[in-house]
Amino acid sequence: MKSGLPQNDPESAIKAWRKAFPILFLPVRGKRLAYLDNGATTQKPSTVIESLERYYGETNANVHRGVHDLSERATAAYEQARAGMADFIGASAPEEIIFTRGTTEAINLVAWSYGELLNPGDEVLISALEHHSNIVPWQMLRDRRGITLKVVPITREGDINPDDFSSALSEKTALVALAHVSNALGTVNPIADMIAQAHAQGAVVLIDGAQAVAHMPVEVQKLDCDFYAFSGHKMYGPTGIGVLYGKSSLLERMPPWQGGGDMIRTVEFERSTYAPPPYKFEAGTPHIAGAIGMGKAAEYIRQVGFAPIMEHETILLDYALQQLQSLEFIRLIGTPQVRSGAISFIVTDVHPHDVGTILDHHGVAIRAGHHCAMPVMQFYQVPATVRASFALYNNHEDVDQLIDSLQQVREMFG
Ligand SMILES: Cc1ncc(COP(=O)(O)O)c(C=O)c1O
Incomplete structure (x- = not known):
């Protein structure tokens, strides 16, 4: 396996990965797209x-x-x-x-x-x-x-x-x-x-x-x-x-x-x-x-290589988890020993579908629902969760956009 991210300039490597995905550069609802619905489907590189x-x-x-x-x-x-x-x-x-x-x-x-x-x-x-x-x-x-x-x-x-x-x-x-x-x-x-x-x-x-x-x-x-x-x-x-x-x-x-x-x-x-x-x-x-x-x-x-993909996605997941945990109105659903790709959470007193709709207006694409895993929702006694899921082209800016938009959700719902 190839080695991980280039230590001298990891940001440039991720920028280069992002360039392969044309859809990431199209604005959504007039906003920069932060595509965090990769668990549902990923975007496609130009070669595909x-x-x-x-x-x-x-x-x-x-x-x-x-x-x-x-x-x-x-x-x-x-x-x-x-x-x-x-x-x-x-x-x-x-x-x-x-x-x-x-x-x-x-x-x-x-x-x-x-x-x-x-x-x-x-x-x-x-x-x-x-x-x-x-x-x-x-x-x-x-x-x-x-x-x-x-x-x-x-x-x-x-x-x-x-x-x-x-x-x-x-x-x-x-x-x-x-x-x-x-x-x-x-x-x-x-x-x-x-x-x-x-x-x-x-x-x-x-x-x-x-x-x-x-x-x-x-x-x-x-x-x-x-x-x-x-x-x-x-x-x-x-x-x-x-x-x-x-x-x-x-x-x-x-x-x-x-x-x-x-x-x-x-x-x-x-x-x-x-x-x-x-x-x-x-x-x-x-x-x-x-x-x-x-x-x-x-x-x-x-061609990108699993070692850099895993290193990048681990850094990003850790960052997202840390940011979400710093918001007192967020409750994480599931804290597994080893995690990959996805974080599920609830915004206190706001239905996940409302969260999803507001995030969408800020260019943030996440999934709100039962994720075709109703027994998991029943286990946690929630009707649905908000799920942010990651791919190799996601970056810290996407996470920041998610966190800022969640703050907006909180402000709207008081
Ligand atoms: C764990 C898991 N299994 C199965 C599926 C079904 O995949 P597909 O709809 O591509 O057949 C999904 C889709 O979300 C999934 O996440």
């Missing part, structure tokens, strides 16, 4: 935007089907993107990368396909920290196949309780599905240890990496997870594209979950036979441009 334009302008054709030059080039670019994603997360082969619409579809794929291999009485273990995408597909599996869904509680600080996690595991646990990083609280789970514990009980493990891959290096072989799901749009890539990583040995055993073109070997009216993974799981025309754009986004992240 240009790759989409170039694909549609110069290469567009359907993949895997044509014998003509454009189709061959589109196929090569699509498969190159797959190889790039395998490299990005340290998979052992491109065949372990399935392109999906995003994290949600990747988790549903596992629930619908691997889920078919589970039996009544098998247990699926999740945590109370999960995004709805990592809850609802398992409830649907429970209702379909009679599995038992168990939920590991969280501590007041917003960490998965380690003792409860260990004691929830047993020989009945068939699958463990956990967020790498919580989108609602920013908690970074100690997933390497959790994966090892789950494996010791013979369970397979799916990691929801939606909030991790833009912030920290992920090495799926080192982690030894069985599945890893993530979205292009949360890592500076396009929307509508994502990845499910799966170990080849598992993908080969799993039945397809959607039928159609591209996923078959032969079709007769009596029966069909299926293509090998990953194609078995990619029915229909894929989001070719999206995959290429996601590949470019991964290239962009690697």
Whole structure:
């Protein structure tokens, strides 16, 4: 890995990163934009935007089907993107990368396909920290196949309780599905240890990496997870594209979950036979441009380097936390042991939606709501929180703009 920020002039490095993102320089409601809604989606660098334009302008054709030059080039670019994603997360082969619409579809794929291999009485273990995408597909599996869904509680600080996690595991646990990083609280789970514990009980493990891959290096072989799901749009890539990583040995055993073109070997009216993974799981025309754009986004992240990204984001998170804690009218929701990317909070006596609307008028884009994690809101007994979430292009000015705008909120509400 590259070393961290240049010690002599870190500000210039961050300025140069920001220049790659044209949208950051467009005023919003006549104000400088402080974009702090990166947990919802990140902005896109020019290289990603240009790759989409170039694909549609110069290469567009359907993949895997044509014998003509454009189709061959589109196929090569699509498969190159797959190889790039395998490299990005340290998979052992491109065949372990399935392109999906995003994290949600990747988790549903596992629930619908691997889920078919589970039996009544098998247990699926999740945590109370999960995004709805990592809850609802398992409830649907429970209702379909009679599995038992168990939920590991969280501590007041917003960490998965380690003792409860260990004691929830047993020989009945068939699958463990956990967020790498919580989108609602920013908690970074100690997933390497959790994966090892789950494996010791013979369970397979799916990691929801939606909030991790833009912030920290992920090495799926080192982690030894069985599945890893993530979205292009949360890592500076396009929307509508994502990845499910799966170990080849598992993908080969799993039945397809959607039928159609591209996923078959032969079709007769009596029966069909299926293509090998990953194609078995990619029915229909894929989001070719999206995959290429996601590949470019991964290239962009690697070019910047995780060491400087992590150093910068840690400094910025610490600064934001310190500033927020200095405001007596702010209550932090969740104080996890290790945090990445996001801070959730409440402004005393002001509904988060009102906070969001006022901040918007000051050019500050944050998220106010339940963050698709209603059980987390229920745990803290709040209807919603305000969430500021960070990306590599955020700077101290963005945090200052957030803090100044929060002061305005306080003044307006007395
Ligand atoms: C932790 C987590 N999991 C899953 C998702 C769903 O991602 P997508 O909407 O891209 O499928 C999100 C999106 O916010 C998330 O933060």
